[in-house]
Amino acid sequence: MSETIQWFQYKPGLVGEAQRVTHCARHTIGDRIRSWCRREFDAVTVEVAAEPGATPSPGQVAPCGPCVPCLLLATAAIEHSAAQPSARVTLADEHA
Numbered sequence: 001m002s003e004t005i006q007w008f009q010y011k012p013g014l015v016g017e018a019q020r021v022t023h024c025a026r027h028t029i030g031d032r033i034r035s036w037c038r039r040e041f042d043a044v045t046v047e048v049a050a051e052p053g054a055t056p057s058p059g060q061v062a063p064c065g066p067c068v069p070c071l072l073l074a075t076a077a078i079e080h081s082a083a084q085p086s087a088r089v090t091l092a093d094e095h096a
């Protein structure tokens with residue numbers, strides 16, 4: 001994948017498990033991370049996660065459930081910039 005997508009989530013213990021979804025970073029401004037779902041996070045409160053469904057690489061933690069708006073918007077953005085039909089197929093299968 002040529003596009004670098006940064007997935008992140010709240011570190012354990014900071015919020016309830018139900019709120020620990022894996023977001024996709026759209027912009028990073030200083031120590032603020034803005035996600036595709038238009039929320040803003042403090043960099044110190046989050047940890048880098050693997051892409052939902054993927055095996056974590058070194059330096060990444062296992063992802064929680066994906067933030068649906070982030071997943072859809074980020075996936076659409078990737079497909080727009082670099083056509084990756086396989087991503088859409090995978091997504092559709094998981095939600096069937």
Ligand SMILES: [Zn+2]
Nearest residue numbers: 023037067070
């Ligand atoms: Zn999100």
